[in-house]
Amino acid sequence: MGLVLAVAAAVACLGGAFWWHARKEVLRLRGRLELASRELQNLQLAFSRFAPDEVIERVIAEGLSDRGEKKEATVLFADLVGFTELAERVEPTVLVRILNGYFERMSDAIAEHRGHVSTFVGDGILAFFGVHAPNPWQVDDAVRAALAMRASLADYNRTLAAEGLPELGVGIGLHRGSGVAGLVGSADLKQFAFVGPTVNLAARVQDLTRTLGTGILLTESLRERLDPRVVLKPLPATPVKGVAEPLVLYAVEETSAP
Amino acid sequence: MSTRELAMRDLEWEACLIEPRPDRALERRIRRESGFVGSTVAYFGSPEWVASAVARFNHDLRHRVKMSQRLANLVGLAVSQDNSCRYCYAVHRAMMRGVGYPNRDIARLEQLLHTGDLEPKERAALDFTRRLSRSNPLVGPSDLRALRGAGFDPSAVAELVSHVGLFVFFNRLSTLLALPPQRVEMLAHHPLAVLAQPVIGPWMRRLIGSAEPMTLREEQKRGPFAAVVLAFDGLPMAISLQAAMRDAFASAVVPARTKALMFAIVARALGCTHSEQEALRLAAAEGVAEEEASFVVAHLSSPSLSPLEALVFPFARDTVRYGQPAPIQRRTREVADALTREELVEVVAVISLANLVCRMGAVIGGC
Numbered sequence: 001m002g003l004v005l006a007v008a009a010a011v012a013c014l015g016g017a018f019w020w021h022a023r024k025e026v027l028r029l030r031g032r033l034e035l036a037s038r039e040l041q042n043l044q045l046a047f048s049r050f051a052p053d054e055v056i057e058r059v060i061a062e063g064l065s066d067r068g069e070k071k072e073a074t075v076l077f078a079d080l081v082g083f084t085e086l087a088e089r090v091e092p093t094v095l096v097r098i099l100n101g102y103f104e105r106m107s108d109a110i111a112e113h114r115g116h117v118s119t120f121v122g123d124g125i126l127a128f129f130g131v132h133a134p135n136p137w138q139v140d141d142a143v144r145a146a147l148a149m150r151a152s153l154a155d156y157n158r159t160l161a162a163e164g165l166p167e168l169g170v171g172i173g174l175h176r177g178s179g180v181a182g183l184v185g186s187a188d189l190k191q192f193a194f195v196g197p198t199v200n201l202a203a204r205v206q207d208l209t210r211t212l213g214t215g216i217l218l219t220e221s222l223r224e225r226l227d228p229r230v231v232l233k234p235l236p237a238t239p240v241k242g243v244a245e246p247l248v249l250y251a252v253e254e255t256s257a258p
Numbered sequence: 259m260s261t262r263e264l265a266m267r268d269l270e271w272e273a274c275l276i277e278p279r280p281d282r283a284l285e286r287r288i289r290r291e292s293g294f295v296g297s298t299v300a301y302f303g304s305p306e307w308v309a310s311a312v313a314r315f316n317h318d319l320r321h322r323v324k325m326s327q328r329l330a331n332l333v334g335l336a337v338s339q340d341n342s343c344r345y346c347y348a349v350h351r352a353m354m355r356g357v358g359y360p361n362r363d364i365a366r367l368e369q370l371l372h373t374g375d376l377e378p379k380e381r382a383a384l385d386f387t388r389r390l391s392r393s394n395p396l397v398g399p400s401d402l403r404a405l406r407g408a409g410f411d412p413s414a415v416a417e418l419v420s421h422v423g424l425f426v427f428f429n430r431l432s433t434l435l436a437l438p439p440q441r442v443e444m445l446a447h448h449p450l451a452v453l454a455q456p457v458i459g460p461w462m463r464r465l466i467g468s469a470e471p472m473t474l475r476e477e478q479k480r481g482p483f484a485a486v487v488l489a490f491d492g493l494p495m496a497i498s499l500q501a502a503m504r505d506a507f508a509s510a511v512v513p514a515r516t517k518a519l520m521f522a523i524v525a526r527a528l529g530c531t532h533s534e535q536e537a538l539r540l541a542a543a544e545g546v547a548e549e550e551a552s553f554v555v556a557h558l559s560s561p562s563l564s565p566l567e568a569l570v571f572p573f574a575r576d577t578v579r580y581g582q583p584a585p586i587q588r589r590t591r592e593v594a595d596a597l598t599r600e601e602l603v604e605v606v607a608v609i610s611l612a613n614l615v616c617r618m619g620a621v622i623g624g625c
Contacts, residue, residue, distance in 0.1 A: 033369065033373075037369070037372055038264075038265075133394045133579055134394070134395055134527075134529050136526050136527065136529070136556075137557070137558060137575065140557055140558075225556075227556075227557040227559070229561075
């Protein structure tokens with residue numbers, strides 16, 4: 001009887017010890033999982049400064065996949081006018097401050113109109129409308145963003161003038177069309193991009209703002225979908241590198257629409 | 259407190275846009291009809307149809323025909339989390355605590371949502387849930403096929419869609435008006451609430467249960483978006499939806515043409531042509547010329563709009579996909595400043611309904 005009790009006690013002790021150990025292990029693992037989960041969330045938050053949420057979620061779900069999606073999007077290319085002269089006139093620190101102020105304001109104007117800045121190329125800005133989520137109003141949004149950028153730059157110029165700094169100008173080119181959205185780049189450096197002839201053409205349209213002496217230029221692909229209350233000035237058909245037919249372009253003057 | 263719960267509590271959340279106004283007569287009526295008066299009724303008493311719709315939809319969320327309680331909880335947490343609805347998340351969590359779920363079980367469900375370590379059928383349901391809630395892009399036949407392939411029959415699919423839709427509705431209603439989550443969040447961990455659980459638990463469990471399939475009567479098969487309502491015939495939610503749509507369009511606080519065009523804009527934002535056509539048909543019935551309606555939906559404005567319409571049409575579009583709650587709440591406040599309380603509640607409720615109906619419309623095809 002005593003032996004049975006002793007064995008039962010030993011079994012109970014062993015069972016208890018096993019249970020205690022297992023519970024401790026479960027709690028430890030749960031704690032690690034909680035910590036990992038929190039770290040992942042913090043990482044997601046940190047990454048949201050570099051890429052839109054949709055892209056981060058996709059990377060988490062699929063890894064750095066080669067999946068591309070065909071999209072219809074509006075591309076905005078903006079380039080700072082007179083940057084070379086500016087770079088020669090001011091100290092590097094002042095130049096960086098001016099540039100950052102410019103990028104901040106332009107990015108705000110784009111984001112307020114539901115656009116996404118893809119990249120800053122030197123003093124240029126490449127932004128997309130309708131790439132991350134379907135946007136049936138992408139053309140109106142992009143043109144309003146361009147007008148807001150113009151207004152915001154005028155405001156910034158007043159600040160710069162008050163500091164005795166030179167004024168800035170911007171040339172903006174807009175084009176709408178199809179392209180492929182996905183993660184592109186090398187094994188070491190990747191970014192979410194919208195690629196295709198639409199982007200190249202928007203860049204060329206932006207180049208033409210200088211030769212045609214106008215601030216905002218858009219192509220026929222936008223005009224046909226644009227709110228007719230935006231005042232456009234048709235320009236003579238202009239030959240563009242890489243495009244067979246001369247391109248019909250419009251200068252954006254103003255809008256009576258809200 | 260779980261990581262997910264902490265993350266939800268960290269979400270920036272604006273001050274509530276409206277004050278609660280308790281209406282005892284309305285509360286009595288709702289208690290009589292649905293057996294339970296939620297705290298939100300005090301916010302939605304006027305126009306009255308909003309409080310009634312909230313009560314009916316609330317009842318439908320708590321009474322399901324086929325869906326398991328576990329899946330219903332997973333869907334509720336997933337959609338509220340996806341829409342960053344701190345209020346709905348807290349309410350859902352508090353409800354689960356109230357009926358007797360220990361905090362660790364809720365935390366376990368939250369963890370499963372995060373890791374995706376679920377049974378294949380549940381995982382398929384949650385993938386679909388998120389796709390429908392986000393609608394980026396809208397769900398299509400392949401999503402439905404995947405769900406059926408995972409073992410959901412058509413009536414289970416319909417119930418899942420309606421359940422997700424109801425959360426889409428409540429998330430918007432609560433987030434846009436910034437209903438205060440703090441008290442509900444505190445409740446789940448308050449020592450008194452924990453002590454009172456054995457008493458309130460059985461009462462709260464009585465509020466949750468199964469529902470019998472219900473068929474629409476002939477007169478309920480007509481009305482705004484009848485095709486969507488009919489597609490869910492058999493679920494009690496179809497009856498609630500039909501009543502909500504009927505009452506929303508009958509209310510005189512905001513003109514019916516404005517509501518129809520808000521529906522059309524939400525449908526356009528989602529890419530649901532079927533719902534857009536139905537909304538444009540409703541607008542035409544209210545005397546909106548086809549050309550005018552097309553212009554409004556294409557550009558979200560028109561010189562012929564009333565000041566209220568010029569304000570709410572671009573806002574309707576912003577409610578379809580938003581990231582964090584605070585920016586959309588600030589946007590709602592801009593709109594609210596120009597509206598009466600009744601107009602604000604009706605506009606937000608109609609927009610929330612539109613988000614629900616147009617997502618459900620996508621499932622019945624034609625989008």
